[in-house]
Amino acid sequence: MSGPFQGIRVADFSRVIAGPLTSMHLADLGADVVKIEHPVGGDDTRGYTPPDYHSLSAAMLCYNRNKRSIALDLGVEEGRNAARALIDAADVVIENFSTGVMAKFGLDYESVKRPDLIYCSTSAYGRTGPFAKRLGYDPVVQAESGFMSLTGHRHQEPVRTAIPMVDVSTGLTGGVGVMAALFHRKRTGQGQFLEVPLFDTGFAQTGLHAVGYLLDGTVPERIGNGDFFLAPVGRYRCEDGEIMIAVDTDEQFAALAEALGMPAAAGWESNAGRIADRATLDAALAAALAPLSRIEILVALQAAGVPCHEARGIPEAFADRAAANLLDTIPHEDIGEAPNMPSPLQLHGTPSGAPMAAPRLGKHGEAVLQQWLGFSGEQVAALRATGAMGAGGQAA
Amino acid sequence: MAGVLDGILVLDLSAGVAGPAATQTLGDLGADVIKVEPPGGDPVRAWAGPRLANGDSAAFLALNRNKRSLMLELAAPKGRAAVRTLAARADVVVTDSPPTALAEHGFDADTLHADNPRLIHAAIDPTLPDGSVGRDALHQAASGWGSINGLEEGPPAKSALPMMELTAANALVQAVLAALFVREDRGEGQAVSVGLFRNALAMTYFYGLNYRITGTPPVRHGNGSPAAAPLGVFEAADGPLQVTLAGERVWRKFVEGVANRPEWLSDPRYATNTDRVRNKQALLAELEAMFRTQPRDHWVDAFRAAAAPGGPIRTIGEAVDSPEVRERGLVGTAPHSAAGEVPVVMNPIRFAETPVRAPQAAPLLGEHTAAIAAEFGLALD
Numbered sequence: 001m002s003g004p005f006q007g008i009r010v011a012d013f014s015r016v017i018a019g020p021l022t023s024m025h026l027a028d029l030g031a032d033v034v035k036i037e038h039p040v041g042g043d044d045t046r047g048y049t050p051p052d053y054h055s056l057s058a059a060m061l062c063y064n065r066n067k068r069s070i071a072l073d074l075g076v077e078e079g080r081n082a083a084r085a086l087i088d089a090a091d092v093v094i095e096n097f098s099t100g101v102m103a104k105f106g107l108d109y110e111s112v113k114r115p116d117l118i119y120c121s122t123s124a125y126g127r128t129g130p131f132a133k134r135l136g137y138d139p140v141v142q143a144e145s146g147f148m149s150l151t152g153h154r155h156q157e158p159v160r161t162a163i164p165m166v167d168v169s170t171g172l173t174g175g176v177g178v179m180a181a182l183f184h185r186k187r188t189g190q191g192q193f194l195e196v197p198l199f200d201t202g203f204a205q206t207g208l209h210a211v212g213y214l215l216d217g218t219v220p221e222r223i224g225n226g227d228f229f230l231a232p233v234g235r236y237r238c239e240d241g242e243i244m245i246a247v248d249t250d251e252q253f254a255a256l257a258e259a260l261g262m263p264a265a266a267g268w269e270s271n272a273g274r275i276a277d278r279a280t281l282d283a284a285l286a287a288a289l290a291p292l293s294r295i296e297i298l299v300a301l302q303a304a305g306v307p308c309h310e311a312r313g314i315p316e317a318f319a320d321r322a323a324a325n326l327l328d329t330i331p332h333e334d335i336g337e338a339p340n341m342p343s344p345l346q347l348h349g350t351p352s353g354a355p356m357a358a359p360r361l362g363k364h365g366e367a368v369l370q371q372w373l374g375f376s377g378e379q380v381a382a383l384r385a386t387g388a389m390g391a392g393g394q395a396a
Numbered sequence: 397m398a399g400v401l402d403g404i405l406v407l408d409l410s411a412g413v414a415g416p417a418a419t420q421t422l423g424d425l426g427a428d429v430i431k432v433e434p435p436g437g438d439p440v441r442a443w444a445g446p447r448l449a450n451g452d453s454a455a456f457l458a459l460n461r462n463k464r465s466l467m468l469e470l471a472a473p474k475g476r477a478a479v480r481t482l483a484a485r486a487d488v489v490v491t492d493s494p495p496t497a498l499a500e501h502g503f504d505a506d507t508l509h510a511d512n513p514r515l516i517h518a519a520i521d522p523t524l525p526d527g528s529v530g531r532d533a534l535h536q537a538a539s540g541w542g543s544i545n546g547l548e549e550g551p552p553a554k555s556a557l558p559m560m561e562l563t564a565a566n567a568l569v570q571a572v573l574a575a576l577f578v579r580e581d582r583g584e585g586q587a588v589s590v591g592l593f594r595n596a597l598a599m600t601y602f603y604g605l606n607y608r609i610t611g612t613p614p615v616r617h618g619n620g621s622p623a624a625a626p627l628g629v630f631e632a633a634d635g636p637l638q639v640t641l642a643g644e645r646v647w648r649k650f651v652e653g654v655a656n657r658p659e660w661l662s663d664p665r666y667a668t669n670t671d672r673v674r675n676k677q678a679l680l681a682e683l684e685a686m687f688r689t690q691p692r693d694h695w696v697d698a699f700r701a702a703a704a705p706g707g708p709i710r711t712i713g714e715a716v717d718s719p720e721v722r723e724r725g726l727v728g729t730a731p732h733s734a735a736g737e738v739p740v741v742m743n744p745i746r747f748a749e750t751p752v753r754a755p756q757a758a759p760l761l762g763e764h765t766a767a768i769a770a771e772f773g774l775a776l777d
Contacts, residue, residue: 143710152547203721208455216446246532271444314604
């Protein structure tokens, strides 16, 4: 791989989503990420089947592109020794075990630290303090952090996001943290320990509302497909489907009302007035849109400068040419190729090389031991003979 | 202790959510962020909801700490010239206009790089698949991401938080940091970008990939799951609980430590996850009846003691006032030029050596115009 982090070695002990997303973004940007997995089953997401693509789960493919895999049993001394040697050869360590697990293996920061090592711990509620031992689950953190209370329809139960967005936000924030630490090390030579807790990150996502509550005690009520801050915003049924409208300004609302020939009530000229009268406004807009087709609405509203788009399910969205161009397939070492979801970020001056789909469990054990640690073939065989290292390239 | 980005100058031409969220993080990391605003200010200042006496919204406060505000009329040549002067000195410029609008103003990467080859031009691209422009809600709609949230039997519910823009902000910060890292060796900046639509597609992750693998359109599962039981929302005597018992290990912990119904372990209807999914109706009915008998705190304590995944579904107020937020210091106050101390939600990253900056509250509109003009020799009037 080329890319900005070419030559940076990452020993990645993380599993499931948050940690693996952090390390995948490093891998996308050229880092040599070695995923250290248990020889039996590996990362839990390998078992998130059916469905599967040649026995690789969608979650495995989503969060493990451009990584290599070594299967090591950390419950065995030889496995721990090999893991420690990989850390000693790495620039960055990433882990998201429960608090105490890395310490039990002798692989926690205090045990392995050196001045230039970057060690990122993705914890649930912090590695220290009264909640350190509590386990972290995305749906529970969505609930406890207030995040979940905001999504869903009024007078119905709250609903979590289908994609585990606390895990995802934590993984992305972890990437910010590690890349910041890499930049600091580049300038000063100094590594460091950093921590990105699930709960803290989930709560931080609610800042738009947490700050408001702290100002005047406002507790927002669920708002369906609307918006807390602007009106009208919504998903409206029309003759042949659904349309999403998201008005940002008073001028756009005036243009919307005129384009639809919709009589505007007193007060609707300001966002505050529209928010105060949201239910009536929503009903009027729904009535005006119902008899029209999506294309009629799009043509009329886009000509008037009103932000809107077809509200699509995934099949329709993915069939759009703009989406299809981004939803590529990428090479896989064992199965030819695999479907890929795009990386959200692009560096136009230092593009990364050809991507590689998520590895089979233990596929690269021998190569990693040779390249990172200078192991001979005999040493690899000796480690394998202890039972601490799994065979390479198992179909799971 | 110094911040990671001490001495890095960021020129922020963005407004709304994604760009400001990104530059706020850069400010937290120590960068000097100059927020350029038109005479009417970033529109988020006027968004509805709680606000300061001077009119600035809570949402604006939440997205703009650790920045200075420079008011410029970009429609006027002097305003555009000031941007060019600042961009010639900046390390990073952040934009959120569509590419054509950037080029019209001369704020595109090629033009700005001509004056400053070390510049990192970081763009949020708001373009939708049909070429129009939109923010979070429209990208949820266009990508299909917004269609997969919601109760099984009801309509979709978009994420009420602008997660397409907040995730794009993190991705843009990553791109900036990677470009700063590689600039140390190359000596040159570059253009980096995050497309809001590209990001929204990426965010469909395994829902999107499962569809591509199987061709079966995804369906909404609300708070449950087709593959595991019991999962979902349950009402305790005084409030809702989130329960996520996917798998045998946590089911056993729950039965023994929370429900205290050991007979369920030998009940053939509930023997395995497959059995529980098959007999979900009966199981959920039993659980609903059970949870109603005790207050929420009783169940929450039991879940934690048993290390089983369940917890309270908190309102924003309950979350802010929770022991976790208090003990972990996740809210605080920051000095504000017109309102004394105002609340802030802290950046979640904990660096041992380069802590995020102590927050300075969001600036007043144009608060630092004169100081920045003097510092950079801008001719504004």
